[in-house]
C-alpha cells in the first residue's frame with residue numbers, strides 16, 4: 316500500500332539555529348506518524364547532518380536533500396553526490412523542483428540522470444512536476460505534465476519506479492498563496508496515476524505516492540489530502556511554522 320507523506324521543503328531559508336529549533340518544535344509536538352505515514356524534512360545541505368541526528372530513532376521520519384548532482388564523484392566543485400548524502404544516512408532527495416528547473420535550467424534529461432543515480436545508489440527521489448500558469452490557462456496541463464513524467468521517469472523499470480514519490484506542484488500555486496482546488500488536484504493526480512498505469516500497470520501505479528504541492532497550509536491540508544489520489548503534500552512556506560506543519564502532518568490520511 317502506498318504511503319501518505321508530509322514533506323517539508325525549507326528551500327534556502329533559516330539559520331542552523333532556527334532550523335534546529337523548528338525541527339525540535341515539530342518533533343516535540345507531533346504525534347508519532349502511523350505505519351502508513353511518513354514525514355520528510357528537505358533541509359539545506361549544511362544542515363543535513365545535524366537534522367539527521369535529531370531524527371535518529373524516530374520511526375517514519377526522514378531527512379531529504381533538496382538536490383544532488385548527476386555524477387558519482389570527481390572534479391565538480393561545489394556539487395554534492397548521492398554517495399555523500401548516503402554517508403550521512405540520508406534516504407531521500409528532492410529532484411526537479413520548479414525553482415531548480417527555472418533558475419538553474421535543469422532539463423528533463425538532466426533530471427532523468429539524477430533520478431538514475433539516486434536510485435542506483437539506493438536512495439529515493441521525490442520527483443517534482445507541474446505546469447506554469449500559461450499552460451493551465453490553455454488547458455494543456457495534462458500534456459505538459461505527462462511529457463515531464465515520460466522524459467524523466469519512463470525509462471525506469473517497474474521495480475525502480477515504485478521507489479519514486481511524485482510531487483505534483485502547479486507552478487502558479489507555489490509560494491503564491493493560490494492553491495489548486497482539491498478538485499483540480501484530484502483531477503491531475505488521477506491523470507498521473509492513469510498515465511503510470513498505462514506505462515507500468517495498475518498495481519504499480521497504485522503503489523506510487525503522489526503528493527500535492529502549492530500553498531498547502533493547515534487550513535486546506537485536510538481537504539486536499541482527503542482526495543483519493545492525493546497521498547499527502549510537499550510543503551514550502553507552511554513547513555517553516557511549527558503549528559502549521561504539525562497540523563499538516565496530522566491531516567494525513
Ligand code: PEP
Nearest residue numbers: 489490528529530551552
Ligand atoms: C514548494 O516549495 O514545493 C511549495 C509547494 O511551496 P509553498 O508550499 O510555499 O507553495
